[in-house]
Amino acid sequence: MNWLTNFVRPKLQALVRKRNGADNLWEKCPGCGQMIFHRELEQNLRVCAACDRHMQLPPGERLVSLLGEAAYERLELPQVVVDPLKFRDEKRYTDRLRDNRSKTGEEEAVVVATGELGGNPVVVVVQNFAFMGGSMGLAVGEAMMVAADAAVERRTPLIVFSAAGGARMQEGILSLMQMPRTTIAVSQVREAGLPYIVVLTDPTTGGVTASYAMLGDVQLAEPSALIGFAGQRVIENTIRETLPEGFQRAEYLLDHGMLDMVVHRHEMRDTLVRIVDLLGNRDRREEAVLLPAVTQISETTETAEVAEPGEKAETLPERTAAAAGDEGADE
Numbered sequence: 001m002n003w004l005t006n007f008v009r010p011k012l013q014a015l016v017r018k019r020n021g022a023d024n025l026w027e028k029c030p031g032c033g034q035m036i037f038h039r040e041l042e043q044n045l046r047v048c049a050a051c052d053r054h055m056q057l058p059p060g061e062r063l064v065s066l067l068g069e070a071a072y073e074r075l076e077l078p079q080v081v082v083d084p085l086k087f088r089d090e091k092r093y094t095d096r097l098r099d100n101r102s103k104t105g106e107e108e109a110v111v112v113a114t115g116e117l118g119g120n121p122v123v124v125v126v127q128n129f130a131f132m133g134g135s136m137g138l139a140v141g142e143a144m145m146v147a148a149d150a151a152v153e154r155r156t157p158l159i160v161f162s163a164a165g166g167a168r169m170q171e172g173i174l175s176l177m178q179m180p181r182t183t184i185a186v187s188q189v190r191e192a193g194l195p196y197i198v199v200l201t202d203p204t205t206g207g208v209t210a211s212y213a214m215l216g217d218v219q220l221a222e223p224s225a226l227i228g229f230a231g232q233r234v235i236e237n238t239i240r241e242t243l244p245e246g247f248q249r250a251e252y253l254l255d256h257g258m259l260d261m262v263v264h265r266h267e268m269r270d271t272l273v274r275i276v277d278l279l280g281n282r283d284r285r286e287e288a289v290l291l292p293a294v295t296q297i298s299e300t301t302e303t304a305e306v307a308e309p310g311e312k313a314e315t316l317p318e319r320t321a322a323a324a325g326d327e328g329a330d331e
């Protein structure tokens with residue numbers, strides 16, 4: 001059997017490995033089914049070039065697209081009680097947590113960061129749908145409290161990018177308690193007279209929609225994001241009626257007065273800068289600031305060809321330099 005183990009098996013393994021590698025380089029668009037090269041997708045902020053589908057964006061890439069590479073600082077989130085109910089379904093909750101941590105490289109379903117958005121200091125919360133469906137448990141509640149405290153302390157706006165399937169059922173009633181808790185966090189920001197801006201991304205549902213995700217002073221959403229409380233089928237079965245087309249999608253909610261704007265991901269940063277300026281009463285007419293091109297802010301691409309200096313007016317040079325200097329002072 002020597003020839004089998006020494007010759008055939010390595011050949012087979014090499015074949016399988018190659019196949020896996022090639023799979024990771026291409027991703028299928030869930031909207032139109034087109035295969036997209038991973039680098040192209042990252043440069044395009046994970047928006048399909050063919051059908052404009054906005055795929056889920058990992059927190060790291062989201063923060064880079066808003067605050068610039070290495071120009072933001074993640075806030076440390078407090079440790080919470082792990083698995084208080086000793087919950088087990090098909091898997092132990094602790095095992096599920098461990099799997100999601102290794103899959104996403106993140107500790108929890110939420111990331112809190114501080115940085116500057118067009119020269120304005122901001123606190124940003126990004127929910128990660130890839131981590132247990134972005135579900136709201138003790139950790140997410142804690143993160144919202146940390147973010148609200150940071151915003152109040154630094155006198156900055158709080159921006160939340162929501163993406164969640166709802167409350168984390170593995171934490172039972174404790175996850176539901178995060179609804180009033182995060183609502184209190186939001187009201188702290190409001191009482192301090194600071195703007196609270198929510199960007200709903202695909203999908204935002206359940207207890208998250210029923211708490212902090214719908215309490216923004218300004219409510220934005222990404223195109224065709226699914227936003228709702230209960231799912232479409234549940235509602236149809238309850239009211240025994242067929243729901244209209246596009247129900248629970250961002251555009252539908254905009255038409256019905258639940259949102260202020262639906263913003264393309266490529267325009268998200270500029271729009272947020274304008275809103276934060278406006279709410280902070282800042283007049284930029286004399287500064288004539290131009291914002292960076294979208295392609296200049298891709299984190300994971302090592303290739304330098306993306307950025308073409310001199311093509312667009314430079315990206316707030318003095319301002320970013322000043323921001324980098326200030327960074328340590330706050331801590």
Ligand SMILES: [Zn+2]
Pocket residue numbers: 029030031032033034048049050051052053
């Ligand atoms: Zn597509």
